[in-house]
Amino acid sequence: MNFSEQLKARWATLETRERRMVAVAVTLVALALLWWIALAPALRTLAAAPAEHARLDAQLQQMATLQNRAKALQSQPRLNRDDAMRxxxxxxxxxxxxxxxQLMTTGGDGAATVTLRSVPANTVAQWLAQARGNAHAVPREAHLTRAPVASTPTPTPTPTPSAGNKDASSAPQVRWDGTVVMALPAAR
Structure with missing residues (x-):
């Protein structure tokens, strides 16, 4: 006797009330499986779709901005080495x-070395952006160390009514010493 025959025989021995309870239990299990396997994941995906769509739109916008910047850089006229050096x-x-x-040109490797002495960090950052935009030069190598803070006495700030505000100009400014090797455009 195989399993299905045993099941049919057992089913035949059950009373009507027991058959009804087994049918309800099987239906509940089937509905629970349907919910956990098919409906719940789909509903979670549907609920998360607007946030995911917004994230992907922001990512697409960022990529379009980067593409526009790349196209703008590509459309800039190419500088020869002499113009870039000037x-x-x-x-x-x-x-x-x-x-x-101080700027020093090196041999024929197409590089220039800039020696910095106690230059404020924000000035270095602005200069690097300016060198990239105007001279098409990019840093190839950098050896920077934090410059020692000057030992000039700082005036004591006068207390203000809002004691929580700190004066940004009284904070010591980070300065850099060292060298930056800038790669110039290739000779044409």
Whole structure:
């Protein structure tokens, strides 16, 4: 006697009330499985769709912005090495000042070395952006150390009614010493 025959025989021995209870139990189990396997995951995905859609839209917007920036950079006229060197010299002179930085050209490897002496960090960041935009030069190597803080006495700030506000100008400014090797555009 196989399993289905045994099941049919057992079913035949059950009373009507017991058959009804078994049918209800099987139906409940089938509905629970249907919910856990088919409906609940689909409803979770449907509920999460607007947030995921917004995240993907933001990512797409960011990628489009990056694409536009890349196209703008590609559309810029290419500089030859002499023009790039002149633009880099100008950016060092105007952005970093003659007393804080010195530009030295190296051999035929298409690089220029900028030596920094106690240059504020925000000035270095602005100069790097200017060198990239104007001279098409990018940093190839950087050896920077934090410059020692000047030992000039700082005036004691006067208390203000809002004691929680700190004066940003009284905080010591980070300064850098070292060298930055800038790669210039290839010679044409």
């Amino acid at each position: 633009a880099l010299e100008t950016s060092v002179r105007e952005g970093l000042g003659n007393g804080n930085a």
